[in-house]
Amino acid sequence: MQSSASTPSSHSDSPISKDKVWRVLIVDDDPQIIDMLESFLKFQKCYEVFKASNAFDAFNVLDQTVDVDVVLVDINMPGMSGIEFVKRLKERDRTVVAAIITGDPSMDVIIKAMRSGASDFLSKPFKFEQFQVALKRLVKERSILLENAFLTEEVKVKKLLEQMNRKLEKKMREQSILFTINETLAKTKNTSELYQTLVDLGASLLDSSMAMLWIKEEEADSLVMVASHGDVDRGLSEIPVMDARHPVVKVMKDGIPVLGRNPIKHEPQSGSTHGSDGCYLMVPFKIREEILGVLGISSQDIEAEVAHEYLFLLHILSERASLTVENILLYDSLFMNLHATLRALVRSLEAKDPYTKLHSERVTQWAVEVAKKMNCSEEEIESLTFAGHLHDIGKIGIRDQILMKPGRLTDEEYEIIKTHPVIGAEIVGHLGLLQLETAIIRHHHERWDGKGYPDGLKGDEIPRLSRILAVADTYDAITSRRPYRKAMSVEFACKEIIRNSGSQFDPDVVEAFSSIMDEKRRKGQDE
Numbered sequence: 001m002q003s004s005a006s007t008p009s010s011h012s013d014s015p016i017s018k019d020k021v022w023r024v025l026i027v028d029d030d031p032q033i034i035d036m037l038e039s040f041l042k043f044q045k046c047y048e049v050f051k052a053s054n055a056f057d058a059f060n061v062l063d064q065t066v067d068v069d070v071v072l073v074d075i076n077m078p079g080m081s082g083i084e085f086v087k088r089l090k091e092r093d094r095t096v097v098a099a100i101i102t103g104d105p106s107m108d109v110i111i112k113a114m115r116s117g118a119s120d121f122l123s124k125p126f127k128f129e130q131f132q133v134a135l136k137r138l139v140k141e142r143s144i145l146l147e148n149a150f151l152t153e154e155v156k157v158k159k160l161l162e163q164m165n166r167k168l169e170k171k172m173r174e175q176s177i178l179f180t181i182n183e184t185l186a187k188t189k190n191t192s193e194l195y196q197t198l199v200d201l202g203a204s205l206l207d208s209s210m211a212m213l214w215i216k217e218e219e220a221d222s223l224v225m226v227a228s229h230g231d232v233d234r235g236l237s238e239i240p241v242m243d244a245r246h247p248v249v250k251v252m253k254d255g256i257p258v259l260g261r262n263p264i265k266h267e268p269q270s271g272s273t274h275g276s277d278g279c280y281l282m283v284p285f286k287i288r289e290e291i292l293g294v295l296g297i298s299s300q301d302i303e304a305e306v307a308h309e310y311l312f313l314l315h316i317l318s319e320r321a322s323l324t325v326e327n328i329l330l331y332d333s334l335f336m337n338l339h340a341t342l343r344a345l346v347r348s349l350e351a352k353d354p355y356t357k358l359h360s361e362r363v364t365q366w367a368v369e370v371a372k373k374m375n376c377s378e379e380e381i382e383s384l385t386f387a388g389h390l391h392d393i394g395k396i397g398i399r400d401q402i403l404m405k406p407g408r409l410t411d412e413e414y415e416i417i418k419t420h421p422v423i424g425a426e427i428v429g430h431l432g433l434l435q436l437e438t439a440i441i442r443h444h445h446e447r448w449d450g451k452g453y454p455d456g457l458k459g460d461e462i463p464r465l466s467r468i469l470a471v472a473d474t475y476d477a478i479t480s481r482r483p484y485r486k487a488m489s490v491e492f493a494c495k496e497i498i499r500n501s502g503s504q505f506d507p508d509v510v511e512a513f514s515s516i517m518d519e520k521r522r523k524g525q526d527e
């Protein structure tokens with residue numbers, strides 16, 4: 001069942017076809033009038049007739065009939081007048097045309113009929129020529145109204161499509177931004193790198209010229225800018241917490257994002273975001289609900305109307321970054337805990353033997369000094385420090401009788417000792433630690449000439465940090481007391497290392513080591 005009030009949107013190209021049969025509803029309480037009009041209309045063969053004896057029947061017909069085009073209605077009917085009926089009919093569907101049938105076509109009646117929304121009136125008794133002309137007029141008006149409604153509907157649909165397209169584009173842009181955020185943050189390994197990534201992302205995602213991140217250390221009395229992008233105002237590098245009206249301090253305190261007018265200073269008096277200098281946007285940077293700092297961007301190009309959308313993106317960015325920081329901190333703390341535990345294990349192992357006490361600590365110090373001399377990167381030095389502390393952890397798997405044997409080792413015992421780099425690498429490797437650290441440990445007894453163990457690697461095949469560790473390890477062994485000999489002098493140890501350059505040791509490492517020792521000697525002489 002279709003209501004007569006249905007819109008013509010269901011029509012495909014144009015609402016009117018050439019062979020259209022017009023549907024005419026005749027509403028009159030006089031059956032003779034209905035019969036007469038029906039006969040006439042049927043004779044014309046281009047009309048389909050529907051009938052009702054009063055206004056209420058007429059609405060029933062309209063409810064059950066598809067798209068009545070024309071309604072001819074008697075002005076005087078029991079229950080509801082023709083004028084009232086037309087008024088209600090037009091409220092239901094403005095495209096249906098109606099003509100009032102009246103035996104008294106006075107000016108007053110005509111005006112009332114027109115006001116109700118009727119398009120014409122038919123006077124009784126009917127003159128069929130006039131009736132035919134009136135019908136043509138009514139049908140034409142119906143055509144025009146349908147065409148207009150169709151066009152209006154088309155415009156509406158077009159507007160709706162444009163709106164949906166804009167929403168879709170916005171959604172896609174947001175999705176691509178979220179993807180970029182996740183992808184970029186996932187690659188971040190430490191907090192300082194993350195801070196810089198955060199401001200760079202903030203600036204690029206929001207097409208902004210400036211982005212800043214302030215962090216407040218515990219107990220500190222100011223927020224310090226830890227990362228920035230673009231030409232940032234130097235006055236913003238440190239903001240006192242006391243400056244309560246400063247937007248950065250406000251965000252830090254309230255945890256509520258703000259949107260303000262440039263430049264970033266005290267809150268704008270008007271609260272307006274309009275202005276030639278653009279806007280600034282700030283969001284809190286939280287970790288586990290605790291506000292750690294404030295992320296802000298500033299741009300001359302952001303219009304106030306769309307700034308709130310940018311605020312949403314900035315908020316998402318800050319939230320994702322918080323999660324990444326949490327993960328980094330969690331990993332760091334697990335890693336540090338593990339390192340501390342293993343280091344304690346090595347110390348206790350070394351403490352059992354007075355001759356090797358704190359050996360790994362000293363070896364690490366020497367190795368790091370040489371690595372710095374050789375311009376190793378910060379990451380390499382970190383790995384070397386980690387591996388240096390644990391390089392002999394594999395000795396855990398070797399019996400005390402062999403480890404602490406006062407005399408020289410038999411060949412068999414020496415073979416057992418030689419397994420400690422492999423055991424050590426396995427221990428550290430099974431804990432899921434980085435490959436580089438595992439490799440340094442495994443190869444710290446390889447020799448430059450390939451005669452070392454466990455794999456007999458040669459020259460550059462041996463990881464550089466293992467080659468550094470080997471020199472430091474030997475130096476500490478020579479200068480430490482052993483059960484079978486006293487500690488040898490620094491000079492002797494240096495000579496031994498230089499003597500084995502190119503055979504046991506990497507010549508470049510020996511050169512760096514010697515130059516450090518020379519410097520120390522000169523310093524000692526000067527003092």
Ligand SMILES: [Fe+2]
Nearest residue numbers: 391392444445
């Ligand atoms: Fe070792």
